[in-house]
Amino acid sequence: xxxxxxxxxxxxxxxxxxxxxxxxxxxxxxxxxxxxxxxxxxxxxxxxxxxxxxxxxxxxxxxxxxxxxxxxxxxxxxxxxxxxxxxxxxxxxxxxxxxxxxxxxxxxxxxxxxxxxxxxxxxxxxxxxxxxxxxxxxxxxxxxxxxxxxxxxxxxxxxxxxxxxxxxxxxxxxxxxxxxxxxxxxxxxxxxxxxxxxxxxxxxxxxxxxxxxxxxxxxxxxxxxxxxxxxxxxxxxxxxxxxxxxxxxxxxxxxxxxxxxxxxxxxxxxxxxxxxxxxxxxxxxxxxxxxxxxxxxxxxxxxxxxxxxxxxxxxxxxxxxxxxxxxxxxxxxxxxxxxxxxxxxxxxxxxxxxxxxxxxxxxxxxxxxxxxxxxxxxxxxxxxxxxxxxxxxxxxxxxxxxxxxxxxxxxxxxxxxxxxxxxxxxxxxxxxxxxxxxxxxxxxxxxxxxxxxxxxxxxxxxxxxxxxxxxxxxxxxxxxxxxxxxxxxxxxxxxxxxxxxxxxxxxxxxxxxxxxxxxxxxxxxxxxxxxxxxxxxxxxxxxxxxxxxxxxxxxxxxxxxxxxxxxxxxxxxxxxxxxxxxxxxxxxxxxxxxxxxxxxxxxxxxxxxxxxxxxxxxxxxxxxxxxxxxxxxxxxxxxxxxxxxxxxxxxxxxxxxxxxxxxxxxxxxxxxxxxxxxxxxxxxxxxxxxxxxxxxxxxxxxxxxxxxxxxxxxxxxxxxxxxxxxxxxxxxxxxxxxxxxxxxxxxxxxxxxxxxxxxxxxxxxxxxxxxxxxxxxxxxxxxxxxxxxxxxxxxxxxxxxxxxxxxxx
Amino acid sequence: xxxxxxxxxxxxxxxxxxxxxxxxxxxxxxxxxxxxxxxxxxxxxxxxxxxxxxxxxxxxxxxxxxxxxxxxxxxxxxxxxxxxxxxxxxxxxxxxxxxxxxxxxxxxxxxxxxxxxxxxxxxxxxxxxxxxxxxxxxxxxxxxxxxxxxxxxxxxxxxxx
Numbered sequence: 001x002x003x004x005x006x007x008x009x010x011x012x013x014x015x016x017x018x019x020x021x022x023x024x025x026x027x028x029x030x031x032x033x034x035x036x037x038x039x040x041x042x043x044x045x046x047x048x049x050x051x052x053x054x055x056x057x058x059x060x061x062x063x064x065x066x067x068x069x070x071x072x073x074x075x076x077x078x079x080x081x082x083x084x085x086x087x088x089x090x091x092x093x094x095x096x097x098x099x100x101x102x103x104x105x106x107x108x109x110x111x112x113x114x115x116x117x118x119x120x121x122x123x124x125x126x127x128x129x130x131x132x133x134x135x136x137x138x139x140x141x142x143x144x145x146x147x148x149x150x151x152x153x154x155x156x157x158x159x160x161x162x163x164x165x166x167x168x169x170x171x172x173x174x175x176x177x178x179x180x181x182x183x184x185x186x187x188x189x190x191x192x193x194x195x196x197x198x199x200x201x202x203x204x205x206x207x208x209x210x211x212x213x214x215x216x217x218x219x220x221x222x223x224x225x226x227x228x229x230x231x232x233x234x235x236x237x238x239x240x241x242x243x244x245x246x247x248x249x250x251x252x253x254x255x256x257x258x259x260x261x262x263x264x265x266x267x268x269x270x271x272x273x274x275x276x277x278x279x280x281x282x283x284x285x286x287x288x289x290x291x292x293x294x295x296x297x298x299x300x301x302x303x304x305x306x307x308x309x310x311x312x313x314x315x316x317x318x319x320x321x322x323x324x325x326x327x328x329x330x331x332x333x334x335x336x337x338x339x340x341x342x343x344x345x346x347x348x349x350x351x352x353x354x355x356x357x358x359x360x361x362x363x364x365x366x367x368x369x370x371x372x373x374x375x376x377x378x379x380x381x382x383x384x385x386x387x388x389x390x391x392x393x394x395x396x397x398x399x400x401x402x403x404x405x406x407x408x409x410x411x412x413x414x415x416x417x418x419x420x421x422x423x424x425x426x427x428x429x430x431x432x433x434x435x436x437x438x439x440x441x442x443x444x445x446x447x448x449x450x451x452x453x454x455x456x457x458x459x460x461x462x463x464x465x466x467x468x469x470x471x472x473x474x475x476x477x478x479x480x481x482x483x484x485x486x487x488x489x490x491x492x493x494x495x496x497x498x499x500x501x502x503x504x505x506x507x508x509x510x511x512x513x514x515x516x517x518x519x520x521x522x523x524x525x526x527x528x529x530x531x532x533x534x535x536x537x538x539x540x541x542x543x544x545x546x547x548x549x550x551x552x553x554x555x556x557x558x559x560x561x562x563x564x565x566x567x568x569x570x571x572x573x574x575x576x577x578x579x580x581x582x583x584x585x586x587x588x589x590x591x592x593x594x595x596x597x598x599x600x601x602x603x604x605x606x607x608x609x610x611x612x613x614x615x616x617x618x619x620x621x622x623x624x625x626x627x628x629x630x631x632x633x634x635x636x637x638x639x640x641x642x643x644x645x646x647x648x649x650x651x652x653x654x655x656x657x658x659x660x661x662x663x664x665x666x667x668x669x670x671x672x673x674x675x676x677x678x679x680x681x682x683x684x685x686x687x688x689x690x691x692x693x694x695x696x697x698x699x700x701x702x703x704x705x706x707x708x709x710x711x712x713x714x715x716x717x718x719x720x721x722x723x724x725x726x727x728x729x730x731x732x733x734x735x736x737x738x739x740x741x742x743x744x745x746x747x748x749x750x751x752x753x754x755x756x757x758x759x760x761x762x763x764x765x766x767x768x769x770x771x772x773x774x775x776x777x778x779x780x781x782x783x784x785x786x787x788x789x790x791x792x793x794x795x796x797x798x799x800x801x802x803x804x805x806x807x808x809x
Numbered sequence: 810x811x812x813x814x815x816x817x818x819x820x821x822x823x824x825x826x827x828x829x830x831x832x833x834x835x836x837x838x839x840x841x842x843x844x845x846x847x848x849x850x851x852x853x854x855x856x857x858x859x860x861x862x863x864x865x866x867x868x869x870x871x872x873x874x875x876x877x878x879x880x881x882x883x884x885x886x887x888x889x890x891x892x893x894x895x896x897x898x899x900x901x902x903x904x905x906x907x908x909x910x911x912x913x914x915x916x917x918x919x920x921x922x923x924x925x926x927x928x929x930x931x932x933x934x935x936x937x938x939x940x941x942x943x944x945x946x947x948x949x950x951x952x953x954x955x956x957x958x959x960x961x962x963x964x965x966x967x968x969x970x
């Protein structure tokens with residue numbers, strides 16, 4: 001099949017609006033009679049609210065409305081299992097920044113003045129500042145639900161007898177790793193505008209990645225029928241996972257707009273965005289891995305401990321993701337995974353690019369480097385010898401399709417001149433290698449249902465115009481461009497002639513949103529199905545006119561041709577006219593649901609995906625041994641994308657991922673400090689500003705050599721897999737491994753900063769183990785594991801009774 | 810004590826047009842542009858001078874509009890992204906940014922476009938290091954900057970031709 005649109009480098013269909021300033025972000029919306037909201041946030045990390053007095057605020061000139069927890073009796077939460085938030089605190093606050101009250105006034109300035117007039121009396125509770133403290137502190141509980149005390153989630157799985165596998169291994173590597181939390185930092189601050197329409201129904205425009213989930217959750221939060229709520233996802237000024245929750249402010253402006261009968265807007269300031277967070281979980285990991293002397297993995301026992309912050313959010317899924325994809329990259333015959341997420345009095349964590357997976361990926365790839373070192377194997381060869389097999393099942397019953405990982409490794413090895421440089425560069429300089437895999441869409445939605453994950457509707461009429469409707473959301477990744485490309489390819493059209501209407505719950509079929517790298521695969525498959533149906537109708541009518549059978553037609557360049565005689569053709573517009581005359585008003589729908597996963601055990605729903613993407617990365621480093629300063633002159637990345645839809649955008653996704661991975665590796669951290677005791681002693685964000693929360697500038701970004709490897713996956717539209725998250729994952733471990741090559745020290749935690757390098761070099765100079773990283777893993781009361789036999793040991797995907805006689809304790 | 814007026818009235822040149830406007834005196838140029846002139850092409854990411862999203866040209870120099878008081882801009886010459894194209898014809902920087910993937914979400918884009926315009930007007934032959942230096946005050950979270958560098962260089966080439 002020769003493709004006309006797919007694979008061609010093109011300007012994105014929404015490119016012109018983005019360079020003219022015409023793209024309408026949520027804060028760019030202004031409506032007549034619009035008033036402005038601001039939120040009062042808790043100054044205490046953990047406290048009971050004894051009294052709120054809003055009378056002075058209400059009397060302040062220009063104030064229209066003051067709302068408190070009393071106005072919001074119903075809890076909300078993005079996942080059905082975590083309905084643990086109130087739009088405004090209902091008697092209790094759980095982190096500094098937890099919203100307590102809202103003022104709606106004629107302008108932001110006035111609303112801000114009125115916030116200062118609200119009097120809140122708090123009764124301060126003990127602050128739980130990290131997971132270890134949470135494990136040791138049964139009371140007070142941050143929430144009155146969860147597993148026990150301050151444990152939100154705790155779980156244990158064992159796929160095959162891992163104890164036995166490790167006992168029979170030639171070597172067992174036992175490592176501790178720590179991955180610090182960090183945040184999305186979209187340049188667009190979250191904004192929302194809510195307005196009642198003429199019929200009293202509500203419209204919410206918002207910077208959200210998930211309008212459908214917001215629609216559902218808002219209906220519950222407002223106790224209002226979903227049919228009376230319209231959620232419009234504005235193009236996001238960057239998402240990265242930070243705009244996937246229903247946020248307090250979205251509910252507050254909605255309620256306020258309904259009460260006041262006029263539009264209400266809010267735009268968070270940058271400090272509030274830091275407190276909103278929902279970003280990368282800090283994760284402590286213990287990873288015990290068995291290997292044969294030839295360098296084959298025999299089994300892995302992974303334990304994780306997540307710092308969840310003050311609310312559940314997506315945390316139940318995050319907890320799973322700190323382990324479930326460990327099996328997808330390399331052949332791993334047996335796997336035991338224990339995970340625990342603790343509540344702490346900090347901004348809630350959630351999904352950030354890679355969602356839970358970068359943390360264990362960092363651990364595994366650094367550990368593989370240690371394995372290669374011990375076994376005296378080349379790290380690239382070690383990995384090439386254990387790449388997972390295409391069309392296979394993993395120990396935890398995930399179904400893998402295409403795998404381009406070996407080719408990715410070969411590409412970065414060749415392009416970086418790895419063989420001549422690894423282990424051979426002068427002291428202070430080094431290169432490191434790491435790999436990864438990632439989902440192309442989560443196999444299950446966040447609420448249980450059997451309906452499609454993505455729906456697409458097409459409209460064509462006698463004007464020759466084709467409009468495509470889909471609930472998918474443009475967050476910068478090129479969602480609209482993929483949608484137009486898919487339809488254009490099938491209908492033989494120019495993608496710029498297709499109109500996209502997206503992310504509007506009143507107009508567009510449901511798509512679950514821009515998260516889990518699902519849009520290209522799921523929306524793309526739905527779009528192809530809809531376009532094929534429309535094409536069949538048009539072909540039927542055109543064939544009559546051209547006096548051939550429909551199979552003899554080809555749609556190309558905006559025309560319909562007879563294959564055997566290209567002089568016989570009509571324009572696409574004429575063909576649509578004939579079709580409209582023959583069939584009446586033309587339209588078609590397509591929908592997509594991922595294939596059912598073979599796993600049948602409880603919890604098997606997290607991890608399955610229609611396809612997995614693969615990446616390999618080589619990173620060069622230059623370490624100043626006097627100062628510990630780390631310079632990264634170049635990064636090579638190869639990404640198995642299945643098939644490239646638009647190389648310009650695909651490369652942008654890969655390089656943007658590399659950038660964000662490097663940022664997490666070198667500098668970014670969402671960390672907290674205590675205010676002095678003479679003040680409140682509250683646990684506050686250390687650096688809630690763009691100046692102090694360090695992220696790479698144009699001067700910090702190294703050259704990136706990007707290769708797109710194409711190993712089309714049969715489950716994917718034209719074979720196209722994801723590109724927006726996977727390529728982030730190998731960057732952090734590649735840096736750690738390069739540093740070992742450069743100066744012979746192991747930094748087993750992120751970020752890797754000059755002080756850690758100096759500390760490790762000091763240890764090395766004293767003859768001590770040259771390692772900086774966590775020293776111990778606390779006693780976590782993991783439950784007895786759910787045991788599932790692997791596909792190659794007689795399993796059927798269900799929980800099985802463990803053969804205790806065979807187990808080696 | 811003299812009373813602070815509720816609104817001030819003044820005039821400045823915006824994208825070549827003399828533009829009278831009245832606004833609350835505490836407002837920044839960013840707020841005046843976005844809220845009083847409805848020129849929402851100029852974005853904001855912090856309103857503290859940290860991200861560069863609000864960069865506009867004041868008398869030809871890239872400035873952060875979130876740090877410039879509106880009342881200080883009377884009589885000055887302001888250029889924003891809305892004035893970059895020549896009618897329907899995009900500026901070479903806009904063409905190159907759209908073609909080469911330099912705008913992903915598009916949110917930092919107006920600030921970078923204006924900063925790059927000032928650079929290329931001063932230095933039509935700017936090299937990679939000069940491009941990096943010029944936009945080092947503009948944070949982009951999407952692209953990793955590579956395609957932005959390439960687009961600015963491509964635009965410079967087209968402008969020289």
